[in-house]
Amino acid sequence: MPALPESEAPETDTADNRRIPLARPGRGASRRRRAEILRVDHAGEYAAVHIYRAQRAVFEGRAGHEAVAADMGEMQAQEAVHLARFDALLNAERMRPTVMTPVWRLAALALGTGTALMGEKAAHACTEAVESVIEEHYADQIAELQDRDPALAAELSAFRDEELAHHDHAVAHGSREAPGYDLLSAVIKAGCRAAIRISERV
Known part of the structure; x- marks a missing residue:
């Protein structure tokens, strides 16, 4: 079967001779999956920054908000x-980040x-929600890998x-006392x- 152009290549979980758009160079489900993992993790860390x-x-x-500003700066640095690291891995393996990067920014x-x-507690509620999803996502990937x-x-x-x-720090600093916590957390997650x-996928 001739290779399809990258824009037309279908998604597949089986290794074959088709070009796979999200994992170049190389073919096969294993490399494609690695590209998915690195791409989505890069996107998550990019958004978190x-x-x-x-x-x-x-x-x-x-x-009066110097302490929380310093906390956010420290977490941003981490x-x-x-x-x-994900930038380095993508570059080394010639894999591209998601095309959604400008949107996520x-x-x-x-x-x-x-x-x-909305205030410090709402900011911490955001941290708790985001980090809880990222933590679960990493846990799934770790089990897989x-x-x-x-x-x-x-x-x-x-x-x-x-x-x-980061999640635990947010909880300790009153994330669950934020106004509209349940709705805010659910929407962010x-x-x-x-x-x-x-x-x-993209």
């Missing part, structure tokens, strides 16, 4: 380390700014531990899960 960046900017402009900045303007790619699984495990620390599904 911009959420914390936006929150930090809001709090830095408000008197997420930036994760992002740099705008969405993350809007989410970070909006929740920070333990035997097939233990080195990547170990890296994801280290990143997951830091995401859990739903958005994160939708972004994960989209980023895996």
Whole structure:
């Protein structure tokens, strides 16, 4: 069967001789799946960096919020380390990030700014919701990769531990006392899960 152009290549979970658009060079389900994992994780860390960046900017402009601004800056720096690692992996393996990157940037900045303007507890509620979804997502990937790619699984495990620390920090600082917490948390989680599904595919 002749190779299809990248734009026309169908998605498949079987290794064959068709070109696979999300994993170049090379063919096969294993490489395609690795590309999906790296791409979606890169997208998640990219969004997290911009959420914390936006929150930090809001709090830095408000008197009396120096501590929370510093917290957001520290978490932004940790997420930036994760992002740099996924950047390096994508570049080394000649895989591309999601085409949705510009959209996720705008969405993350809007989410970070909006929740920070609602107050510290709403900002922490955002952190709790985002990190809970990311933590679950990493846990699923780690379980999948333990035997097939233990080195990547170990890296994801280290990143997951830091995401859990962010989650726990948010809870300890009153995330669940935010106005409209249940609705806010549910909406953010739903958005994160939708972004994960989209980023895996495109």
